[in-house]
Amino acid sequence: MPRRKFVYAFGAGLAEGDGSMKELLGGKGAGLHEMTKIGLPVPAGFTITTEVCELYYKNGKKWPEGLEAEIQKHIKNLEKVTKKTLGDPRDPLLVSVRSGAPVSMPGMMETILNLGLTDASVEGLASKTGNRRFALDAYRRFIMMYSSIAMGIDREIFDKAFEEIKETKTRPRIGIPSEQKVNDTDVNEEELGELIKSFKKIYRDHIGTDFPQDSWEQLKGAINAVFDSWMAEKAVTYRKVEKLVGIKGTAVNIVQMVFGNKGDSSGTGVCFTRDPNTGENIFYGDYLINAQGEDVVAGIRTPIKLAELEKRDPKVYKQLVDIRRKLERHYRDMQDLEFTVEEGKLYMLQCRTGKRSPIAAFRIAVDLVKEKLITKEEAILRIKASDIEGIFYPMIDKSNTTALKRSFLVQGIDAVPGAAVGRVVFNAKVAEEWEEKGEKIILVRKETSPEDVGGMHAAQGILTATGGKTSHAAVVARGWGKCCIVGCEKLEIDYENRHFAVGDKIVKEGDYITLDGNTGNVYLGQLKLVKPEPPKAYKTLMSWVDRTRKLKVRTNADTPYDAEKARELGAEGIGLCRTEHMFFDSEERILAIREMIIADDTESRKKALAKLLPFQTKDFEGIFRVMDGLPVTIRLIDPPLHEFVPHDEEGQRELADAIGVPIEKVIQRVEQLHELNPMLGHRGCRLTITYPEILDMQVTAIITAACNMTKNGIKVLPEIMIPLVIDDKELKILESRAREIAAAIIAASEVPLKYMIGTMIEVPRAALLADRIAKVAEFFSFGTNDLTQMTLGLSRDDAGRFLPDYIDEKKGAIFKADPFQNIDQDGVGMLIRMGIEKGRSSRPRLKVGICGEHGGDPESVKFCHRVGMNYVSSSPFRVPVSRLAAAQAVIEDAQAAHKSTRKPGRPPKAASSKAKRPRGRPRGSKNK
Numbered sequence: 001m002p003r004r005k006f007v008y009a010f011g012a013g014l015a016e017g018d019g020s021m022k023e024l025l026g027g028k029g030a031g032l033h034e035m036t037k038i039g040l041p042v043p044a045g046f047t048i049t050t051e052v053c054e055l056y057y058k059n060g061k062k063w064p065e066g067l068e069a070e071i072q073k074h075i076k077n078l079e080k081v082t083k084k085t086l087g088d089p090r091d092p093l094l095v096s097v098r099s100g101a102p103v104s105m106p107g108m109m110e111t112i113l114n115l116g117l118t119d120a121s122v123e124g125l126a127s128k129t130g131n132r133r134f135a136l137d138a139y140r141r142f143i144m145m146y147s148s149i150a151m152g153i154d155r156e157i158f159d160k161a162f163e164e165i166k167e168t169k170t171r172p173r174i175g176i177p178s179e180q181k182v183n184d185t186d187v188n189e190e191e192l193g194e195l196i197k198s199f200k201k202i203y204r205d206h207i208g209t210d211f212p213q214d215s216w217e218q219l220k221g222a223i224n225a226v227f228d229s230w231m232a233e234k235a236v237t238y239r240k241v242e243k244l245v246g247i248k249g250t251a252v253n254i255v256q257m258v259f260g261n262k263g264d265s266s267g268t269g270v271c272f273t274r275d276p277n278t279g280e281n282i283f284y285g286d287y288l289i290n291a292q293g294e295d296v297v298a299g300i301r302t303p304i305k306l307a308e309l310e311k312r313d314p315k316v317y318k319q320l321v322d323i324r325r326k327l328e329r330h331y332r333d334m335q336d337l338e339f340t341v342e343e344g345k346l347y348m349l350q351c352r353t354g355k356r357s358p359i360a361a362f363r364i365a366v367d368l369v370k371e372k373l374i375t376k377e378e379a380i381l382r383i384k385a386s387d388i389e390g391i392f393y394p395m396i397d398k399s400n401t402t403a404l405k406r407s408f409l410v411q412g413i414d415a416v417p418g419a420a421v422g423r424v425v426f427n428a429k430v431a432e433e434w435e436e437k438g439e440k441i442i443l444v445r446k447e448t449s450p451e452d453v454g455g456m457h458a459a460q461g462i463l464t465a466t467g468g469k470t471s472h473a474a475v476v477a478r479g480w481g482k483c484c485i486v487g488c489e490k491l492e493i494d495y496e497n498r499h500f501a502v503g504d505k506i507v508k509e510g511d512y513i514t515l516d517g518n519t520g521n522v523y524l525g526q527l528k529l530v531k532p533e534p535p536k537a538y539k540t541l542m543s544w545v546d547r548t549r550k551l552k553v554r555t556n557a558d559t560p561y562d563a564e565k566a567r568e569l570g571a572e573g574i575g576l577c578r579t580e581h582m583f584f585d586s587e588e589r590i591l592a593i594r595e596m597i598i599a600d601d602t603e604s605r606k607k608a609l610a611k612l613l614p615f616q617t618k619d620f621e622g623i624f625r626v627m628d629g630l631p632v633t634i635r636l637i638d639p640p641l642h643e644f645v646p647h648d649e650e651g652q653r654e655l656a657d658a659i660g661v662p663i664e665k666v667i668q669r670v671e672q673l674h675e676l677n678p679m680l681g682h683r684g685c686r687l688t689i690t691y692p693e694i695l696d697m698q699v700t701a702i703i704t705a706a707c708n709m710t711k712n713g714i715k716v717l718p719e720i721m722i723p724l725v726i727d728d729k730e731l732k733i734l735e736s737r738a739r740e741i742a743a744a745i746i747a748a749s750e751v752p753l754k755y756m757i758g759t760m761i762e763v764p765r766a767a768l769l770a771d772r773i774a775k776v777a778e779f780f781s782f783g784t785n786d787l788t789q790m791t792l793g794l795s796r797d798d799a800g801r802f803l804p805d806y807i808d809e810k811k812g813a814i815f816k817a818d819p820f821q822n823i824d825q826d827g828v829g830m831l832i833r834m835g836i837e838k839g840r841s842s843r844p845r846l847k848v849g850i851c852g853e854h855g856g857d858p859e860s861v862k863f864c865h866r867v868g869m870n871y872v873s874s875s876p877f878r879v880p881v882s883r884l885a886a887a888q889a890v891i892e893d894a895q896a897a898h899k900s901t902r903k904p905g906r907p908p909k910a911a912s913s914k915a916k917r918p919r920g921r922p923r924g925s926k927n928k
C-alpha cells in the first residue's frame with residue numbers, strides 16, 4: 001500500500017493540487033494551487049496537508065513518519081525553482097510559513113514571514129538587493145514573529161522595544177513634534193540594527209538560548225507553531241462561535257517570500273472583487289506602500305484606498321482588475337484577494353471566498369444569478385442563517401437631527417454597516433464577562449488582534465483607532481454582521497486608566513456610546529435604534545426560497561402582536577400557542593387562576609374558571625383574526641400549578657385577602673403543590689385528567705372564539721393540542737370530552753367549523769406508542785425541548801454547568817452541538833423517526849410538526865424535512881431562517897440524490913428546485 005502523500009507542490013505554472021481540495025490543502029493552499037494552474041503570478045511553494053495536523057495531535061505533537069524527508073525534498077525542489085538556497089549566507093531563500101484551514105478563519109491562526117534569515121544571511125540579502133535597510137527590516141520582523149508565535153514570548157514586549165527606539169532615536173533624528181506619529185518606515189538602518197540586538201536579547205532572556213541560526217531548525221519550529229495555533233484559545237473560540245465542527249486541522253503553506261517593503265514601488269494589499277458591505281459590483285480594498293505581509297490586516301497603519309493604486313501604478317492596477325474579473329468568473333463568487341507588489345511586479349498570495357455583510361450576501365447572490373454565473377438553487381445555498389438575522393439588525397433613528405448633532409463625537413471609517421448601542425469596554429475578557437451579566441457593550445481598541453475574538457463576539461459593536469476596511473476588526477465583524485467602525489484616528493485610548501479621549505471629551509469604561517456603521521459616526525449616549533426595511537435582494541431571494549421548500553413554516557405565538565409580526569415574516573400558521581402565558585396578562589387573570597388553584601372543590605374551581613373564560617375567548621379571537629385562513633395550534637395548560645402561585649409570605653397574604661380565605665389555607669395549598677421534580681410531575685394532560693374542568697373552560701374558549709370569528713367572515717382552522725401524553729387511553733379520555741364540548745357549542749352557534757385534536761410527543765413513551773396514540777390524535781407535534789430533556793436525562797435549566805464540556809473539542813466533543821439548540825439526531829432523532837413511522841402506520845395522513853426551540857435551528861429544520869414532517873414552528877423572528885433552511889434541505893437532498901446516481905467523471909449539474917417529496921410524508925397530504 002503506497003504511503004500517504006503529505007506535501008503538495010506548486011510553482012512555475014504547475015500545481016499538484018487544485019481549488020477543489022480545500023479539505024486537504026486548506027482554503028489558502030487550495031487557492032494558491034488553483035491560481036497557479038490558471039496562470040496567475042503566484043510565488044512557488046508547497047502545502048503540508050490538514051491530515052498532517054490531525055496526525056500531529058494524535059501522535060502527541062510529533063510529526064508522522066516520512067514527513068521530514070518529504071519536506072526536505074520539497075525544499076530542494078523550491079531551491080531549484082528559485083535558484084536560491086535556504087540559509088545561504090550570500091543569496092538566501094526566504095519563505096513564509098502560513099496556516100490555512102479548510103474554512104476561512106481570518107487572523108485566528110499564525111503566519112511567520114522572512115524565515116531563513118540569520119545573522120549571516122541577512123548580510124547576503126542586503127548585498128544581493130543593494131538595500132541594507134530593507135534586509136534589516138525583514139530580519140527584525142522575522143525575529144519578532146518567530147519569537148512570539150513559535151516560542152510564545154509576549155508580542156507586546158517587542159512592540160515596546162520598537163516604540164522605545166522610535167521615541168529615543170528616530171524622533172530626535174527626524175525632528176517631528178510629539179503629537180505626530182513616528183512610522184515604521186522612518187526608522188533607519190542604524191536604528192534597525194540596534195532593534196535587532198534588542199530583540200535577540202529579549203529572546204535570550206526569555207528562552208535561555210540564542211536566537212536560532214539554523215534555517216532548518218527555524219522551519220521546523222514555525223511549522224509546529226502553525227499546527228499548535230489550531231488549538232489555540234482564539235482559534236477554538238472562533239470555531240465555537242462559527243459552529244465549525246468536523247474539521248481535521250489546518251494546512252501549512254511554505255511559500256517563497258516576495259517583498260512589499262522594498263521601497264515606494266513596493267507594497268501589500270487586500271481587496272474584494274465586490275463591496276463586502278453593500279454587495280455592489282465595484283473593486284474594493286486597501287493598499288499599503290512599502291509594507292509587508294500582515295500590515296494591512298493588522299491595522300497598524302491606516303492604508304490608502306485601492307483606487308489610489310491606479311494613480312500610483314496604473315500597470316499593476318490594470319493587472320489586478322484583470323485578475324479580479326478572471327477569478328470571480330472562475331470561482332463564481334465574490335473573492336477576497338491578498339497581493340504583494342515587489343518593485344513593480346505583482347504577486348498573488350491568497351484567494352478565498354470573501355466574508356461579506358448580510359446585506360451584501362443577498363445582493364451578491366441575486367446579482368450572480370442575474371449575471372448567469374450561478375443558479376437560483378446555488379444562491380439559496382450561499383445564504384446563512386446569520387445573514388437573515390443580520391438583515392434585520394437595527395439602524396439609528398435619524399428623525400431627530402438635533403439630538404444627532406448634539407450627541408456627535410467623532411467619525412471613523414464605516415467598516416461594517418448597522419448600528420450598536422452599548423457600554424464602553426477596552427478589554428476582550430472584560431467584554432465577555434460583562435456580556436455574561438447581561439450588559440450590552442461596545443469593544444474599543446487601538447486595533448484588534450485574534451486574541452480579542454471572544455470579546456468581539458460578545459460586543460454589540462467594535463470601534464478601533466487604527467486600521468482600514470480590510471483590517472482584522474473589519475473582516476471578523478463583517479463575517480458576523482456586527483457593526484464596526486475602524487481607523488478613528490482622533491481616539492486617544494488610555495488602556496491603563498480605562499478611558500478614551502476625543503479632544504477635551506473623555507469617555508470612561510462603562511459610559512454609553514452609539515455606533516453608526518453606515519456613516520462611521522460615533523455618538524455619546526444611547527440613541528434610539530429602529531429596524532430597517534429588508535432590501536430588494538432579500539425579498540427576491542426569499543421568493544425563490546418559498547417556491548423551493550416543501551416544509552411549511554409556522555410560528556410560536558401567544559398574542560395577536562406576535563402572530564402579526566410572524567405573518568409579516570412569512571409564517572404560515574401558528575404551531576404553538578401557549579394558553580398559560582395568557583393567564584399573566586393582567587392582575588384580574590392571575591387572580592382568577594390562583595383562585596381556581598386554591599379552591600378545594602369542583603364547583604369552586606368552575607366558578608373561578610368562569611372568570612377566565614371571557615379573557616381566553618377574547619385572546620383566541622384576536623389570534624384567529626390575525627391568522628385568517630391559516631392553522632392555529634393551541635396547547636392546553638402545560639406547566640404545573642405551583643408556577644402560578646406566590647411563594648413568598650407577603651404574596652400569599654395578599655392572595656388570601658383578595659379571594660377571602662385564611663392565609664393558612666393558601667400556605668397549605670402551596671405546600672401541597674410542591675414537587676421534587678416538577679418537570680416530571682403533575683402537569684400537562686395530567687392536570688386535565690385530575691381537573692377536567694380546566695379542559696372544559698379552555699376548549700369552550702377556543703371553539704366559542706372560532707365560531708364567533710367564523711360568523712365575522714374569518715376563516716378559522718383551530719387545532720387543539722393536548723400536552724405530555726404518555727398513553728392512548730389517557731388521550732382518548734380527554735379527546736372525547738373535548739369533542740363533546742365542541743359539538744355542543746358548534747351546534748348552538750349554527751356555523752360550520754372544522755377543527756382538529758392532536759397531541760404533543762414529548763415523552764419517550766409516547767414516541768414508542770405512537771401507532772396507538774395516532775388512532776386518537778389527528779396530528780403530532782414533537783415538543784423537542786422536553787423530549788430532549790427526558791431522552792438525555794438532562795435538565796435544560798441545569799445542564800449549562802457541565803454541557804460545555806460535552807461540546808468542547810479539546811475533550812472529545814461528545815456532542816457536536818448543544819442538543820437543546822440542535823436536535824440530537826442519533827438519540828432524540830431516532831425517537832422522532834420512530835414516532836413518525838409508527839404514527840403513520842396507523843393514520844397514513846397524520847400531520848406532523850415540531851414546536852420546540854429546534855424549529856428555528858437550520859440543521860434541525862433540515863432533519864425535520866428529511867424525516868418527512870409537514871411543518872416546523874419557530875419563534876417569530878426565526879421564521880425566515882426556518883424558511884431558508886427548509887429550501888436548502890430540498891436542494892441538498894436533490895444534489896445528494898443526483899451525486900449518487902451520476903456516472904463517474906461526469907460533472908454535476910445544478911440542483912433543480914423541483915425536488916422530489918422526501919420519503920415518509922404521505923402522498924396527497926396537505927401542508928397546512
